[in-house]
Amino acid sequence: MQNKTPVVVVLGTGGTIAGTARSASDNVGYTAAQLGVADLVAAVPALSAFNLEVEQVAQLDSKDMGFGVWRDLALRCAHHLARAEVAGIVITHGTDTLEETAYFLHRVLHANKPVVLTAAMRPATSTQADGPQNLLDSVALALTQGAHGVMVVMAGTVHGAVEVRKVHTYQLDALTSGDSGALARVEEGAVRQLRAWPPTEPVFAADKLASTLPTQESAWPQVHIVSSHAGATALPVKALVAAGVHGLVVSATGNGTLHHAVEAALIEAQAAGVKVLRATRCNDGCIVGISDSPLPAARALNVVKARIESMLQAL
Ligand code: SIN
Numbered sequence: 001m002q003n004k005t006p007v008v009v010v011l012g013t014g015g016t017i018a019g020t021a022r023s024a025s026d027n028v029g030y031t032a033a034q035l036g037v038a039d040l041v042a043a044v045p046a047l048s049a050f051n052l053e054v055e056q057v058a059q060l061d062s063k064d065m066g067f068g069v070w071r072d073l074a075l076r077c078a079h080h081l082a083r084a085e086v087a088g089i090v091i092t093h094g095t096d097t098l099e100e101t102a103y104f105l106h107r108v109l110h111a112n113k114p115v116v117l118t119a120a121m122r123p124a125t126s127t128q129a130d131g132p133q134n135l136l137d138s139v140a141l142a143l144t145q146g147a148h149g150v151m152v153v154m155a156g157t158v159h160g161a162v163e164v165r166k167v168h169t170y171q172l173d174a175l176t177s178g179d180s181g182a183l184a185r186v187e188e189g190a191v192r193q194l195r196a197w198p199p200t201e202p203v204f205a206a207d208k209l210a211s212t213l214p215t216q217e218s219a220w221p222q223v224h225i226v227s228s229h230a231g232a233t234a235l236p237v238k239a240l241v242a243a244g245v246h247g248l249v250v251s252a253t254g255n256g257t258l259h260h261a262v263e264a265a266l267i268e269a270q271a272a273g274v275k276v277l278r279a280t281r282c283n284d285g286c287i288v289g290i291s292d293s294p295l296p297a298a299r300a301l302n303v304v305k306a307r308i309e310s311m312l313q314a315l
Contacts, residue, residue: 073091
C-alpha cells in the first residue's frame with residue numbers, strides 16, 4: 001500500500017548544527033559541518049514519528065557559502081516542492097550566512113509550501129546543543145497546514161526570509177526580524193502564527209530556474225559591497241569599477257545617506273553603467289521617504305540582501 005503520510009525533505013548543508021568539538025563543554029572551539037544530515041535526524045528520537053527524507057546537498061561552514069551550493073540547493077528545493085507527497089522542506093545551515101541563503105531562496109523559489117531553514121549556535125557535541133530542538137521545530141513548521149514561503153526557525157521563533165538577520169555572536173537566540181516582528185512561535189511542537197506567512201516573490205518563472213542560474217560561479221554577476229563611514233574615500237569604488245564589476249551596493253549611514261566622496265564616485269559609476277544600490281547600515285528600519293539622491297535605495301533590505309537582489313536582477 002502507498003504511504004500517504006506527508007513527507008518532509010531535510011536537506012543538509014553543514015553549519016554549527018552539524019559541528020563537533022573535542023569537549024562537550026566547548027561551544028566555540030569546534031569545527032562546523034562534520035556530521036551528515038542523516039546523523040542529525042537520527043540523533044532526535046522524536047523525529048522518528050515523521051516521514052522524513054534526508055539529502056546532503058553540501059557540507060560546509062556557511063562563511064564559505066557560494067553560488068554553486070545556492071544553485072544546487074535551489075534546484076533540489078524546486079524538485080521536492082513539485083512532488084505532491086512533500087508537505088515541506090527543512091534545510092540545515094550555518095547561522096553566519098543563513099539570512100543570505102534564505103533571501104536568495106525567497107527570490108528564486110515558487111515556495112507554495114514551507115521551505116524552512118534552521119541552524120544552531122552550539123555544536124552537536126555540546127551539552128547545550130540547540131540543533132535538535134530547532135530541527136524538531138522546523139519539521140513542525142514544514143508540516144503546518146496553510147503555511148508557505150521561505151522561513152527560518154531558531155530558538156522557538158519563526159522569521160521571514162526578507163526580515164531575518166543574525167544579530168548576536170553567541171546567544172542561542174541570535175536571529176531577529178527587527179521591528180517587523182516574528183512570523184510565529186513554535187511551542188511544544190505547536191506553531192502559533194503571529195502574522196501572515198511570507199508572500200512568494202520569485203524573480204524567474206519556475207521552468208527557467210535551471211537555465212537562468214549560472215553553472216559556473218564565475219558567470220554570476222559581480223556585485224560588491226562598499227561602505228560609507230567617517231573618513232571614507234572614493235578609492236574602493238574606483239578600484240572596483242576599474243575591475244569591471246556589474247554592481248555595487250553601498251552600506252549607507254542612517255536613512256541612506258553617503259559621505260560626499262563615496263556618493264560622487266558612485267554617481268560616476270552609475271553613469272558608466274554600474275548598477276548601484278544604497279542600503280542602510282542601521283540594524284533596524286528601512287530607508288524612508290523620497291530622497292533627491294540619483295542612487296536608488298534598497299528600502300528594507302539590509303546590505304547583504306540588497307547585494308543578492310542586485311545580482312538576481314542582473315541575471
Ligand atoms: C556557520 O555559519 O556555518 C558556522 C556558524 C554557525 O552555524 O553558527
